[in-house]
Amino acid sequence: MKTSNKFFNFLTLLMAAVPAVVLISIIVFVVYYSIPSIKYNGISFFTTYLWNPGFQFQAPIIRHGVPAPAGSSFGLDLFLLGTLSTSALAIFIAFPVSFLVSLNVELYLPARIKKFVVSMIELFAGIPSVVYGLWGIIVLEPLLFNNIEPWMAQHLSFIPGFKGEIYSGAGLIASGIILSFMITPIVTSVIVNSFDTVPKEVKDGLFSLGATKWEVGKYLITRYSRASTVGGTLLGIGRALGETMAVLMVSGAVTNVLPSNLYSATNTMAAAIASLLDSAFTDSTGMNLAALAELAMVLMLIALAASVIGRKIAGRGALRGYESD
Amino acid sequence: MEEKSVEKVEKVIEIEKLKIKTKNKVILDRVDLNIFRNNVNTIVGPSGSGKSTLLRSLNRLLEMDPAMEVTGDILFEKRNIRDFDPVELRREIGLVFQKPNPFPMSVYDNVAFGLRIQGKKLKREEMDKVIVQALEDADLYEELGGNLKQMGTSLSGGQQQRLCIARALVLRPKVLMLDEPTSALDPIAKGKIVDLIRSLKQKYTVVLVTHDMNLTRKVSDYTNLIYDGKFVAKGTGTEFFESKIEEVKDFLSEAD
Amino acid sequence: MTNSYAKDQTELKWKSVSTRRVKDKVANALSFVVLGTMIVILISIFIYVLNAGATHITWKILSTFGNTSSGGVLNAIVGTWMLVGMGLVFSLPPSLLGALYIVNAKSNGTISSAARLFTDVLTSVPSIVIGLFAYLVLVIRYHMGFSLIAGGLALSVMMLPYLLRIIEISFKNIPKEQIENAYALGADDIRVASRIYLPQAKVGILSGILLAVSISAGETAQLIYSAGFNNALPTGFLHSQVAYLTYVVWTGINEPTTYSHDLAFVSAMILVLSVTALILISKYIVRRK
Numbered sequence: 001m002k003t004s005n006k007f008f009n010f011l012t013l014l015m016a017a018v019p020a021v022v023l024i025s026i027i028v029f030v031v032y033y034s035i036p037s038i039k040y041n042g043i044s045f046f047t048t049y050l051w052n053p054g055f056q057f058q059a060p061i062i063r064h065g066v067p068a069p070a071g072s073s074f075g076l077d078l079f080l081l082g083t084l085s086t087s088a089l090a091i092f093i094a095f096p097v098s099f100l101v102s103l104n105v106e107l108y109l110p111a112r113i114k115k116f117v118v119s120m121i122e123l124f125a126g127i128p129s130v131v132y133g134l135w136g137i138i139v140l141e142p143l144l145f146n147n148i149e150p151w152m153a154q155h156l157s158f159i160p161g162f163k164g165e166i167y168s169g170a171g172l173i174a175s176g177i178i179l180s181f182m183i184t185p186i187v188t189s190v191i192v193n194s195f196d197t198v199p200k201e202v203k204d205g206l207f208s209l210g211a212t213k214w215e216v217g218k219y220l221i222t223r224y225s226r227a228s229t230v231g232g233t234l235l236g237i238g239r240a241l242g243e244t245m246a247v248l249m250v251s252g253a254v255t256n257v258l259p260s261n262l263y264s265a266t267n268t269m270a271a272a273i274a275s276l277l278d279s280a281f282t283d284s285t286g287m288n289l290a291a292l293a294e295l296a297m298v299l300m301l302i303a304l305a306a307s308v309i310g311r312k313i314a315g316r317g318a319l320r321g322y323e324s325d
Numbered sequence: 326m327e328e329k330s331v332e333k334v335e336k337v338i339e340i341e342k343l344k345i346k347t348k349n350k351v352i353l354d355r356v357d358l359n360i361f362r363n364n365v366n367t368i369v370g371p372s373g374s375g376k377s378t379l380l381r382s383l384n385r386l387l388e389m390d391p392a393m394e395v396t397g398d399i400l401f402e403k404r405n406i407r408d409f410d411p412v413e414l415r416r417e418i419g420l421v422f423q424k425p426n427p428f429p430m431s432v433y434d435n436v437a438f439g440l441r442i443q444g445k446k447l448k449r450e451e452m453d454k455v456i457v458q459a460l461e462d463a464d465l466y467e468e469l470g471g472n473l474k475q476m477g478t479s480l481s482g483g484q485q486q487r488l489c490i491a492r493a494l495v496l497r498p499k500v501l502m503l504d505e506p507t508s509a510l511d512p513i514a515k516g517k518i519v520d521l522i523r524s525l526k527q528k529y530t531v532v533l534v535t536h537d538m539n540l541t542r543k544v545s546d547y548t549n550l551i552y553d554g555k556f557v558a559k560g561t562g563t564e565f566f567e568s569k570i571e572e573v574k575d576f577l578s579e580a581d
Numbered sequence: 582m583t584n585s586y587a588k589d590q591t592e593l594k595w596k597s598v599s600t601r602r603v604k605d606k607v608a609n610a611l612s613f614v615v616l617g618t619m620i621v622i623l624i625s626i627f628i629y630v631l632n633a634g635a636t637h638i639t640w641k642i643l644s645t646f647g648n649t650s651s652g653g654v655l656n657a658i659v660g661t662w663m664l665v666g667m668g669l670v671f672s673l674p675p676s677l678l679g680a681l682y683i684v685n686a687k688s689n690g691t692i693s694s695a696a697r698l699f700t701d702v703l704t705s706v707p708s709i710v711i712g713l714f715a716y717l718v719l720v721i722r723y724h725m726g727f728s729l730i731a732g733g734l735a736l737s738v739m740m741l742p743y744l745l746r747i748i749e750i751s752f753k754n755i756p757k758e759q760i761e762n763a764y765a766l767g768a769d770d771i772r773v774a775s776r777i778y779l780p781q782a783k784v785g786i787l788s789g790i791l792l793a794v795s796i797s798a799g800e801t802a803q804l805i806y807s808a809g810f811n812n813a814l815p816t817g818f819l820h821s822q823v824a825y826l827t828y829v830v831w832t833g834i835n836e837p838t839t840y841s842h843d844l845a846f847v848s849a850m851i852l853v854l855s856v857t858a859l860i861l862i863s864k865y866i867v868r869r870k
Contacts (some may be wrong), residue, residue: 005770005771017679020696023699100612101616104612120623131852134830134846138633214605214609238705242706245827270710273709274709293717296707299709300706307704
């Protein structure tokens with residue numbers, strides 16, 4: 001073989017390794033930068049919700065051999081709670097919507113319109129998250145604050161969490177809604193794609209046994225394409241967990257105050273990293289940066305787990321398909 | 326094979342002036358034919374002559390394709406099929422496709438599927454009985470050695486085909502339509518289907534679409550030729566093969 | 582065969598067809614309503630942003646440099662495309678060559694599937710984690726400062742797996758015989774890559790690039806701490822901050838003055854129009870093929 005070809009093949013091998021190198025270096029560096037925080041905070045990082053940068057102009061405190069600003073405190077509970085609750089609300093909205101939309105697109109919608117609608121849903125996914133955030137601030141928050149949340153507080157107050165003071169419209173509900181807009185297209189397109197891979201013979205078989213469209217759709221989503229449904233949902237959750245800007249804009253970005261009801265301001269791990277990094281620069285001990293790195297490490301772990309499991313399930317579903325040919 | 330006179334046997338399905346076309350192509354035209362109860366009614370013809378389309382129109386599966394326009398009348402037990410809910414019609418008229426299409430689930434669940442959708446809930450042991458019966462009717466039960474937990478998709482081609490027949494039989498249809506049931510099978514599996522079709526007509530009315538004249542000779546009670554989208558000739562078992570009609574002679578010589 | 586047909590005595594009772602029809606109709610109606618609501622919301626967001634932008638757009642905003650409370654957004658428009666272009670420079674070569682490795686039948690299968698796995702996992706890293714990584718490692722550790730290079734690299738981390746996957750798929754869509762024929766005629770890998778893979782997959786590659794560009798033009802979290810912000814254009818590739826549109830949207834809408842809001846609205850409009858146009862063009866070229 002010619003040298004040039006050998007060199008070319010070697011080059012393609014090197015380049016195929018780039019994603020692995022990038023991923024591993026992100027993980028390694030994020031863990032590396034977290035070490036001071038892991039040493040200093042230990043388990044309390046997971047057991048407190050207070051996050052204080054501390055006082056820059058006092059002598060640093062040293063714990064486990066690591067210095068940190070006096071009065072500082074780093075606990076992720078509030079952010080973790082916010083991440084989980086906003087994502088949960090988002091998927092609570094997005095899943096049934098995606099289910100019904102895919103059902104409609106696949107079975108009830110005339111084939112001519114289907115393509116157009118699917119492209120439209122894809123456009124939904126393409127809107128930048130700051131634009132959703134902007135719409136959230138200008139349109140959604142006032143709507144929640146003036147109309148929807150007062151109504152909920154008045155009429156649904158018998159449900160725990162629905163009673164109480166309304167703050168600004170920013171918070172869990174706004175974040176959950178905006179996130180659901182962002183992940184619905186993802187979940188929907190995974191389900192629709194898996195529908196498209198169902199062989200026509202199987203669909204014919206279902207119908208010729210006398211199933212209605214609803215019965216066919218229910219079977220396909222919950223049984224035949226269950227893997228893709230679950231996988232797509234987990235992918236959507238992964239996306240919601242890691243979404244930063246839109247949530248940063250409509251969550252209220254609160255620190256140190258736990259939510260007292262559904263309308264309280266909240267914060268998420270991703271949004272907290274974005275909003276706290278600014279002030280972390282000024283910490284001469286570096287502990288603020290280290291704590292944010294640890295926050296990033298935990299966030300990455302959760303988001304990667306959700307989407308790796310999602311991909312695995314969805315992938316297995318694709319393989320599990322139709323073996324007769 | 327016992328000869329029957331056309332007039333005395335009860336007609337289950339009557340097709341009158343059926344025409345099926347898409348925007349720019351006529352698939353079937355002027356089809357008038359009858360399906361007789363507890364007989365094997367065979368529809369033969371060269372491939373592409375619209376036989377499968379005809380079957381799909383009988384259980385109204387065809388209307389799910391908006392491109393297809395159907396005119397003319399099809400009566401099922403004297404009632405126009407348009408007056409049925411398709412769901413009900415498809416319970417009465419089962420269809421088994423050319424390519425076996427078991428669902429990716431156990432043999433048991435495959436057979437139970439139609440019943441779970443269409444039927445009221447049965448007790449576990451009743452359900453078991455009904456499913457075993459359907460599998461026996463489809464001549465598959467013994468061969469599986471009672472192992473109904475295996476995946477339907479893991480069976481051999483011939484077994485899959487009979488699984489699909491059992492899946493249709495479990496709804497106790499009045500008519501069972503088989504679309505080229507032997508085309509994808511090896512000779513041994515073919516032999517089994519021939520025996521099966523003969524026994525099925527004791528309980529069901531069978532509509533068989535095929536271009537396999539050997540199979541037709543072996544099982545058909547009434548044979549209909551669809552040639553070039555048009556219904557051309559019909560006859561009982563032996564009559565048909567001795568027909569003087571040009572198209573029949575042409576088709577028979579080509580098919581053999 | 583003599584089948585005795587043991588009489589199955591179990592009586593079958595059918596579910597009411599009309600009840601099943603009602604369920605079907607309800608599902609039909611409900612799903613239409615949900616789909617309709619979703620589309621109405623999308624269109625209303627769309628129209629809202631376009632309208633808000635169009636109401637406040639002025640020639641001055643489009644043609645002058647500024648920060649998020651005064652001047653215009655020309656620096657942010659140009660900066661956005663510079664960052665995206667930089668991201669493409671860093672991500673396109675490895676995605677093209679990496680995809681060639683993955684689809685090459687002579688490659689090591691284990692390495693190929695590992696590459697694919699890492700690519701998939703990389704897409705799931707939250708963007709702010711990439712942003713933090715870019716700040717800690719590129720900006721500080723490797724002394725790039727807030728800059729085009731740091732911002733472009735941060736964007737490329739997101740573009741790389743995306744491009745690689747799309748390019749891999751378009752390579753795979755090439756008929757196998759063509760590739761086998763080329764090898765049979767004695768072509769080496771370079772030739773097969775340059776004569777078969779690249780020309781045959783160029784539409785797929787181009788549409789992938791357009792989609793990757795459309796996504797990265799809308800990204801923010803990777804850039805906040807790698808590109809910074811600049812009231813003018815960057816003066817070099819390193820140590821010179823870059824403005825971008827998503828920053829103007831995010832910061833402008835949170836500032837108190839109406840002029841800041843105007844800048845945010847105009848930037849959002851430009852973003853939405855560009856992203857939509859890119860997606861539509863990419864769909865168009867794929868369909869035309």
